[in-house]
Every structure is written in structure tokens, then in C-alpha cells.
Amino acid sequence: MPYHNLAPILVLAFASAASYAASSHHGGSHIEWAACDASVVNDTSLSCGFLEVPLDYHDPSVGNARLAIIKANATGERRGSVFFNPGGPGGSGLQSVQEDKELLLQVTGGVYDIVSWDPRGVGNLTIPGEIFCFDSFADYSAFFKGTIELTGIEETGNFTEPADVKALLEQAPIMQKKYEEVGQRCRRSSSSKYLKYVGTAAAVRDMVSIANVLDGPNAPINYLGISYGTLIGSWFVNMFPERVGRVILDGVLDPIAFATEEPGKTFSSQLVSVDTIYKALITGCALTGPSGCAAASKGDGPLDIDAKFQALLKTAYDATKANASVPITSGQLRVELFGEMYSPVSWPNLANEEYPQIVQIVNGEGPANASHALRRRSKDLVRRNPLVKRGSQSNDSPSYTSIAILCGDSVDLRGTTMEDVFKGIISTARNVSHISGSVWPAPFYQCAFWPVRSAERYEGPFNKTLANRILVASNILDPITPLPSAERLAALLGQDAVLIRQNGFGHTTESAPSACMNGIFNAYMTNGTLPPNGTVCEVDADFEVFDGVNTLDILAHIPSTDV
Numbered sequence: 259m260p261y262h263n264l265a266p267i268l269v270l271a272f273a274s275a276a277s278y279a280a281s282s283h284h285g286g287s288h289i290e291w292a293a294c295d296a297s298v299v300n301d302t303s304l305s306c307g308f309l310e311v312p313l314d315y316h317d318p319s320v321g322n323a324r325l326a327i328i329k330a331n332a333t334g335e336r337r338g339s340v341f342f343n344p345g346g347p348g349g350s351g352l353q354s355v356q357e358d359k360e361l362l363l364q365v366t367g368g369v370y371d372i373v374s375w376d377p378r379g380v381g382n383l384t385i386p387g388e389i390f391c392f393d394s395f396a397d398y399s400a401f402f403k404g405t406i407e408l409t410g411i412e413e414t415g416n417f418t419e420p421a422d423v424k425a426l427l428e429q430a431p432i433m434q435k436k437y438e439e440v441g442q443r444c445r446r447s448s449s450s451k452y453l454k455y456v457g458t459a460a461a462v463r464d465m466v467s468i469a470n471v472l473d474g475p476n477a478p479i480n481y482l483g484i485s486y487g488t489l490i491g492s493w494f495v496n497m498f499p500e501r502v503g504r505v506i507l508d509g510v511l512d513p514i515a516f517a518t519e520e521p522g523k524t525f526s527s528q529l530v531s532v533d534t535i536y537k538a539l540i541t542g543c544a545l546t547g548p549s550g551c552a553a554a555s556k557g558d559g560p561l562d563i564d565a566k567f568q569a570l571l572k573t574a575y576d577a578t579k580a581n582a583s584v585p586i587t588s589g590q591l592r593v594e595l596f597g598e599m600y601s602p603v604s605w606p607n608l609a610n611e612e613y614p615q616i617v618q619i620v621n622g623e624g625p626a627n628a629s630h631a632l633r634r635r636s637k638d639l640v641r642r643n644p645l646v647k648r649g650s651q652s653n654d655s656p657s658y659t660s661i662a663i664l665c666g667d668s669v670d671l672r673g674t675t676m677e678d679v680f681k682g683i684i685s686t687a688r689n690v691s692h693i694s695g696s697v698w699p700a701p702f703y704q705c706a707f708w709p710v711r712s713a714e715r716y717e718g719p720f721n722k723t724l725a726n727r728i729l730v731a732s733n734i735l736d737p738i739t740p741l742p743s744a745e746r747l748a749a750l751l752g753q754d755a756v757l758i759r760q761n762g763f764g765h766t767t768e769s770a771p772s773a774c775m776n777g778i779f780n781a782y783m784t785n786g787t788l789p790p791n792g793t794v795c796e797v798d799a800d801f802e803v804f805d806g807v808n809t810l811d812i813l814a815h816i817p818s819t820d821v
């Protein structure tokens with residue numbers, strides 16, 4: 259089973275109190291394994307249990323949280339546990355183990371139980387559970403009616419039209435007020451009392467509490483974290499350096515940036531590879547030609563495909579300017595396209611199934627109900643995109659878990675205004691990513707207006723000496739956790755981290771299959787052996803991104819032209 263089937267989620271902190279051990283005597287000291295709640299996990303080979311932990315590890319009087327935990331038994335001779343977090347923040351450990359059990363067992367050698375949990379703020383079995391700030395989706399839509407929260411931002415790629423700059427900046431006071439009001443609504447919601455107890459430091463201490471119960475209070479803790487799960491990882495290894503067992507962090511967020519900058523600012527530098535990945539898409543489409551990519555005509559080069567995509571965005575943009583009630587705005591198309599950059603395995607479907615329908619809808623040629631189909635689909639498409647709040651794809655009230663964790667962890671309010679945020683977006687669209695610089699809404703930007711900070715945040719240092727060397731992995735081209743973040747983490751940890759790059763594109767190394775990378779994970783997890791620092795793995799040559807076209811073919815033909 260290829261490693262690319264995992265669905266990482268990333269949307270995307272301070273304390274100094276690493277000396278407070280997560281001590282089990284505040285909470286439970288035993289996990290009773292049983293069948294999982296079938297409404298959440300129906301795979302009977304998995305076991306589930308609960309553990310009570312203190313809501314606030316520094317103040318037992320606040321009361322307890324309850325963690326829902328899942329376990330896939332080791333297939334070989336058990337040597338302990340390996341913990342897994344799928345990212346988000348807000349991804350469900352229960353669901354991800356159910357979906358990816360075999361893969362996780364394979365890359366960890368089958369000698370560990372795979373253990374994960376729904377972190378605070380996730381799902382309906384952990385307490386506190388999913389965070390909602392609106393009573394219903396209708397309530398949410400009514401609140402944001404007529405704003406860019408629902409339509410995205412309209413611009414032509416570089417904010418070349420002065421009118422677009424003016425229109426966006428005029429919205430600044432309106433949107434700032436809206437997001438400030440959202441914060442107040444959340445504080446009045448039933449989730450209110452928990453808002454300061456969700457967050458990454460609590461997640462780290464919760465993992466340590468579970469490990470203490472399962473493997474003993476001094477046992478090394480093994481961990482695999484992808485996407486936002488790497489932030490849990492870099493906080494864990496620095497908060498509990500003496501507990502570090504075998505740890506893999508894949509698709510890395512820069513922990514220093516998160517400890518020192520507002521997430522909205524950091525977001526800009528996370529987008530450095532997006533336009534190159536977009537060029538990989540148009541290159542692959544051109545290389546396979548019309549038989550493998552419906553967007554290609556005979557003889558088209560990458561720039562011809564680009565011209566078609568840009569024309570589609572422009573048509574949607576013009577239509578939205580003429581009448582805001584279009585089935586799909588150019589801003590929504592940009593969000594979809596950004597989601598596609600995560601996952602090259604979905605590109606043939608984008609090019610052959612989605613694209614022709616989007617063209618019809620944008621050109622007003624679709625059947626009357628086509629836009630409903632697209633809306634459903636488009637929401638599906640971006641579901642794995644952390645930027646879109648989970649829950650918004652259905653009629654459910656949208657979840658604010660990602661925002662609560664990300665913003666709860668973030669630096670204190672600094673008086674940043676929405677005008678500052680919008681100016682940053684304009685500059686990002688111009689200087690960093692023409693394709694995705696203006697994606698909206700994104701939880702990152704709301705932290706400047708989020709009223710709560712977590713009871714504990716870890717702000718460093720991030721260069722502690724660890725009990726074991728860890729493995730840091732990154733794609734060369736990742737749309738949201740770019741290679742420079744992994745390089746920075748590896749540099750901080752010096753001799754304690756080995757950096758492995760995968761010569762491919764997509765979010766985390768699992769976005770494409772690589773026997774080389776799987777072998778490295780497996781050897782490290784089972785034997786503790788690490789390849790030379792700086793090793794580069796290729797994506798499997800038989801993995802065709804488009805019919806007859808593999809990753810190396812695409813990388814060799816990416817045009818140097820700006821898009």
C-alpha cells in the first residue's frame with residue numbers, strides 16, 4: 259500500500275514549564291480497551307478506550323478532560339507504541355487510524371501498536387469535543403451573507419487591477435468587525451469554557467499521559483506526526499527531550515515562526531512553492547496530452563494550458579464583477595486549485611472530470627442544477643485543504659476547532675488590523691504566489707482577532723539536546739509546509755535530526771509513493787538506523803501523475819517562466 263493514501267490535514271504558540279511532567283495521578287492511570295463506538299469507528303480490528311487527564315496540567319482544580327483513544331495492535335512482536343497525529347489542527351486520530359491503519363503499520367514495521375487520539379476540540383467522544391460558534395450552518399451563512407467569507411477574494415492574480423485593491427481595502431473594517439464578533443460569539447457558546455484548554459501544549463502533555471499509562475513513565479515515546487502534527491512533534495521533543503524515542507516529522511511547520519510571528523504573517527512564507535507546483539500541474543498535463551488531460555489540445559505546451567486556466571479564472575472573475583450571484587467565483591476557484599496542489603494523485607481527476615464541468619458552469623452552459631453538483635464536489639475537494647473549516651461542506655454548523663487551536667497557540671494580540679492583513683495578502687499575491695496568494699478564508703488570518711490564548715503555550719527553546727536522533731522529512735515542493743521549514747527545524751536540532759528530502763511535489767512526502775522513503779521510515783522505526791543526512795529519495799518511477807508521465811518527467815520540464 260503506497261504511503262500516499264494518508265490524508266494529511268493542515269491548517270495549522272508558549273510556556274516555559276517543561277518541568278511540569280504530565281503526571282497521571284491527576285487523571286486516570288488505566289485504559290480499558292474495548293470495541294470502538296461504531297458510530298465513529300466501525301473497524302472491529304481496532305480497540306478504543308478513554309483516559310481522563312487534567313484540563314489544565316498546572317491547575318488540577320479546573321477539572322478533567324477526557325481523551326478518546328484508538329489502537330491498532332502491532333502485527334509483529336510488540337515493542338511498544340508509536341503515537342500518530344494526522345494534522346489539522348483538528349484532524350481526528352480515530353478516523354485517521356481507521357483509514358490508514360495498514361499504511362501506518364507498514365511504515366513503522368508492524369512492531370508497535372499504532373496509538374492515536376482525538377485531541378481536545380475534536381470529534382464527539384473526547385471532552386472537550388468539536389468547537390462550534392454558530393447554532394447552524396444557516397446561522398453562519400446569514401452572519402456572513404454578502405462578505406468575502408463566503409465568496410473568497412476577487413482579483414486577477416497579481417492584484418493588477420487598482421479597483422480590486424480598493425474594493426478589498428474597503429472591506430477591511432467590515433470584516434474586522436465580523437471576526438471580532440465571531441470571537442465574542444464563541445465566548446458565549448457552550449464551548450466557551452474550554453477555549454483556553456485546547457492547544458498544542460495540552461496535546462503534547464496528553465500524549466505523554468497516554469504513553470505513561472501504556473508504556474510506563476520513563477519509556478521512550480515514539481511518534482509520527484505529519485503536517486500540523488509536526489508542530490506537536492517539535493513542541494514534544496523540546497518540552498520532553500528526555501522522553502524522545504523514534505520520532506518522524508513529515509511536512510514541517512516552522513516552530514520558531516509560530517512562536518514569534520502572527521500566523522497570518524507566517525502563512526505568506528508557507529506559500530513559496532505553490533506556483534512551482536502549479537507549474538508541475540500544467541507541465542504534466544501538457545506532457546500527457548489530450549488523451550490524459552482534458553485541458554490539453556494537441557501540441558499544447560505548459561504555457562498553453564496555463565493560458566486556459568488563467569482564462570477560466572478571468573471569465574469567472576468578469577462574471578462575478580457583473581453579477582455577484584454566480585455559481586462559482588474566481589476566489590472559490592482559487593481555493594479549489596490551492597487544495598489540488600496538496601495532492602498530485604488527484605490531478606487526473608481534476609483535469610478530466612472537474613475541469614470540463616467547471617468550464618461549463620463558469621461559461622453559463624451547465625445544466626440548471628450543475629452548480630449544486632460543483633458546490634458539493636468543490637467542497638469535497640477542499641475538505642483535505644486545512645484552510646476550509648471542517649463541517650462547512652455539509653449543513654452542519656462549521657467547526658471552529660482549527661481556529662481555536664491555531665489561534666489559541668499563537669502570539670498575543672498585537673493590534674494588527676484587517677487592513678494590515680489585507681495589505682499582506684496583496685503583497686503575498688504579488689510577490690509570493692500569484693496563484694494562491696489571495697485564498698480566503700483561511701483560519702491563519704483570524705488569529706489577529708481571536709480573543710483567547712491557550713493556558714499554556716511553548717515558545718522555545720527549540721534546540722534542546724534529545725535522547726534520540728529524530729527524522730525530519732519534506733517534499734522538495736510542498737504547498738503549505740515548504741522545505742525551508744524542515745531545513746530550519748533540522749538546523750535547530752543539529753546532530754539530533756537527520757533531514758530527508760523527497761524529490762517531488764504535494765503536501766508531505768506521503769502525497770506520492772516512494773519505496774525509498776518507506777524503507778527509510780521502516781528501517782529507522784524498527785532498527786533505529788538513519789541514512790546520511792541530506793539523503794534525497796525519488797518518488798517511485800512507476801507512479802504516473804498523468805498517463806505515461808511520472809514525477810521526474812514533470813520536474814525535468816517545468817518552465818522557468820512566471821505564471
Ligand SMILES: *[C@@H]1O[C@H](CO)[C@@H](O)[C@H](O)[C@H]1NC(C)=O
Binds near residue numbers: 298
Ligand atoms: C458522533 O458523531 C458521528 C458522526 O461523526 C455520529 O454518527 C454519531 O452519532 C455521534 N455519536 C455520538 C455519541 O454523539
Ligand SMILES: *[C@@H]1O[C@H](CO)[C@@H](O)[C@H](O)[C@H]1NC(C)=O
Binds near residue numbers: 298300301
Ligand atoms: C465504515 O466506515 C467507513 C468510513 O467511516 C465507511 O466508508 C464504511 O462503509 C463503513 N463500513 C461499514 C461496514 O459500515
Ligand SMILES: *[C@@H]1O[C@H](CO)[C@@H](O)[C@H](O)[C@H]1NC(C)=O
Binds near residue numbers: 304331
Ligand atoms: C490486541 O492485543 C491484545 C494483547 O495481545 C489482545 O488482548 C487484544 O485482543 C488485541 N485486540 C484486537 C482487537 O485484536
Ligand SMILES: *[C@@H]1O[C@H](CO)[C@@H](O)[C@H](O)[C@H]1NC(C)=O
Binds near residue numbers: 414415418568692821
Ligand atoms: C503576474 O505578474 C508576473 C510578473 O511579476 C507576470 O509575469 C504574470 O503574467 C502576471 N500574472 C497575472 C495573472 O497577471
Ligand SMILES: *[C@@H]1O[C@H](CO)[C@@H](O)[C@H](O)[C@H]1NC(C)=O
Binds near residue numbers: 581582583584
Ligand atoms: C444576478 O444573478 C441572479 C442569479 O442568476 C439573478 O437572479 C439576478 O437577476 C441577476 N442580477 C442581475 C442584476 O442581473
Ligand SMILES: *[C@@H]1O[C@H](CO)[C@@H](O)[C@H](O)[C@H]1NC(C)=O
Binds near residue numbers: 628630631
Ligand atoms: C440534475 O437534474 C437532473 C434531472 O433533473 C438529475 O437527474 C440530476 O441528478 C441532477 N443533478 C444534481 C447534481 O442534482
Ligand SMILES: *[C@@H]1O[C@H](CO)[C@@H](O)[C@H](O)[C@H]1NC(C)=O
Binds near residue numbers: 685688689
Ligand atoms: C511586494 O510587492 C509590493 C508591490 O507589489 C512591493 O511594494 C513590496 O516591496 C514587495 N515586498 C517584497 C517583500 O518583495
Ligand SMILES: *[C@@H]1O[C@H](CO)[C@@H](O)[C@H](O)[C@H]1NC(C)=O
Binds near residue numbers: 718719720721
Ligand atoms: C539554543 O537557542 C537559543 C536561542 O533560543 C540560544 O541562545 C542558544 O545558544 C542555543 N543553544 C545551542 C546549544 O545552540
Ligand SMILES: *[C@@H]1O[C@H](CO)[C@@H](O)[C@H](O)[C@H]1NC(C)=O
Binds near residue numbers: 745750756792
Ligand atoms: C543535517 O543537515 C542540515 C542542513 O540541511 C543541518 O542543519 C543539520 O544539522 C544536519 N544534521 C546532522 C545530524 O548532521
Ligand SMILES: *[C@@H]1O[C@H](CO)[C@@H](O)[C@H](O)[C@H]1NC(C)=O
Binds near residue numbers: 781
Ligand atoms: C534491521 O536490522 C536487521 C539486523 O541487522 C536486518 O536483518 C534487517 O533487515 C533490518 N531491517 C530494516 C528494515 O532495515
